[in-house]
Amino acid sequence: MEITPIPAPQIDLLLYHIQHHPAVLDDKTKHLITTMFQKMQDITNHGDDERRELWIPADRGTIEDFGDFEEYLTEGEVSSRDEFEELWLSEYPDSIKWYKLTTTIYENTCYVFLDNKLIFEVRPVLQNNDTKDHSELAEWLLSAVDNCLTALEKGEYNAFVADNLPYSKRIGKILREDFWRIFPEEKAAYLKDITPDEMNRFFNLIQTQPPDSPAKRLPEMTHRLFLDSCRLGYAANHYAGTNTLSSMELYRSHADGRDDGLLDINEDSPEDFAAWYHDERMRSGHPWEVCRGGNSTHISLYARCDNRGWWFTLAGSSYSRSVETVKFYLALNDHGIPAFLCDGQELAAMLAGKDYIGIVPGEVIPSYCGHLFPDENIIDFMHLPYDHTGAIIEAVTWHPLDRVTFS
Template structure:
């Protein structure tokens, strides 16, 4: 037996958790009991907020696709568990059962997130509905299934999905990898019949699986063409009686070879035997009286017992045959009726019923006539709906198309590839970002902890640090930032790739600068007009020309500021451009932000101490600058003096030093190009 897991990793873990909530919930879903569950649900809502395109502020509806690896066979069940619970008898059966449950290495789960006011819910996969009608301030009493592991998994999957959307990779991944049995499309019925030959028999079957013959289809096709030449007045029946109605029913029953027809001579009794039975007293009125039929039709003689007098061949809500006597549309005149026959999903019975009436000269309107004929000829389409969707009443999946039959293809193993090839598939609808920016606080929701820890452990400061300690340190800091107050701001952080060109080996890294909104607005018209030279041209410039180029570029763009001393609550409110993140790299940008935020430490005390040192240094410099020039020179030292005191001496030849300086200014010029390029995109 599979034990409950606190951390869900593989598809069997997720399915086991879903099974538990399905088993413990009601028909409407599993209601949360614990405060920690509600908080996780609220976190999920915060992560998905950037995808919320609902016009109504009270409502949110977002759907995403998640994935989970199937893992190894033992991640499903051990062999002993499979023997006990799956009743297998061999290792071969053990492996086959596993592959039957998990045929693909990756399993997809569709997740719907709902919010209306305080009501929140998640529908996951085909059977997992978790709901929380209100905030939970304290845990509820009683025995409740704990969905915390599942909600943690959903939260992590939401973060991964939104990261992919931000990076522009989600749509491509889903369109290239989502199995077709989770998609929607249409296949021409004739192609369906080629793939599944018995499908034609099913589509055209009548009673006792007797399919419509080619001769019957030709007769029906001819009658349909003839039907189109009639006017509405041609269908009017005068002096309608119950006796006529039951006689017409017999014609239809006989055409369908009901065995009761030979045994029961009375038309009313035959109707009672085959029809639904809830006739509202139609069988009790005077059979040959048009007046009584009129009174019954207008409700004066009806005896309510279910209101199904016209269900002449019993079936479900969509699988019965209707044969009604109706007033002409827009009229309600006694004695002026028309007959109406319908049974789209009982094609054999309803078509034979129709042919029999018409061959006896009885005028009757046929519902879904064109659709029935198209089915007979195989010229219509069958709708394929996602696995987990009951293939009934799925018209809404095909807007602008006339599709009346639906199917799933998940279990058609041998025919699956043919279905994929012959089906016209709809584009998979994926959620889109509702704004082109996010705050730094929102950005930090999408930290890839493994990548962050890898990068940190490769730095000189943490090279010998324990990985688990580094992980916990950053986890604590990020949790603190998620709870930190965030100031509203219109100022923006801009990321750009830059280079350190001082040494012999050039290092590329992502830098971040703060741009004030007022400055961005002021330079909005100037930035697009800055003339940038391509890198190959920059390589040809002299050091002096590179310096002038660098100076000229920055004269036309707003000034960017360092933000390592910015208070956290202010920095968390800065905006970042999603396009900027996408172009530079999401995790690289996150690392650049975290580097700035923690440059002076990861606690408020560290930050305060460094700010105090900075303030004291600024105050000291201001005091020095107020001194006479001779006194200033005693306190302020040149770069050369500092190098001499530290024992730094550049022993390289003048030519090598000159080349180094030129390389430095070349990479500064390339960085300037990067800054302008990003600002142009952001200011569009």
């Protein structure tokens, strides 16, 4: 399969200049991208919005294509020629760099993505007479698509991609106990804060957890009961202040902070809690984010109610917070607080090393990647690690690559 002559560092420089400005505003670039789109129509689309994809290889080029050593030296980015070469090879470790081209069409607008980043947006009518010229990048894309389609016509494209696409660009899964076998220190670090007895108690509880909510209910819910329940989880995980602070002070210290007025209501009034709970205006904050973290790394304790009474739903299945979540759940159960644990079976499998870790491409953020594993219940994701890479590759079950065919 022929590879376009423009080296990857030059392509990346062109991509850098176009970032944050994907709208195509000049006639030349629009013509080139439109022509490329027309050629892409020859292959079968996958998914919504006429999504079509190709893997495009680009040569790494020489170190001179990467940059000027004297400039890097003058600017203090490197201190020697050897350091400059190390920097080059760290940025471009393989002789070929691969780009994933994706095209979609939505409401008469053509979108071009490279490695999941929007680079071109072509609307039916040019919006103004902007003089920025991105035709060099558009010409490379058109030439690369031509090369891919020629190789596809010759029956070479799919085999070349299968044989050469690096595993860092692929999707797969690895059994956690196999990952721990290769990285035993990861297992030790993960399980250091939970005892075998706690694990066994948790496994037994999850075996009997109903599918949607706990069997028991509380007759009422109050501000104080909610904060005291949070305190149980904080104490189980030895959060700072559990021996000296009140439940409200602990919540202020460890929760998200956007309490939606929860802390302002009467502590002991079930009527005030119910009125606050059912007030639809109280939906702009995060009162249930009781252990703050990132979008996917916090722990939430939700109050729930139905015609039988009140209970809690506990959620926190990220790998980095999963042990905390399990200990929180155990503490609630030990004190007779009805709680339902989201992803309980998955967390049990995680603790036992019996779940799968999803391996996602390097350009994909390793969170919220369940859509890449549509028929599998995988909740933890990672990139292919730099250490022991060969052993990991051997242990991973890799998804077959999508074959490109003519429509």
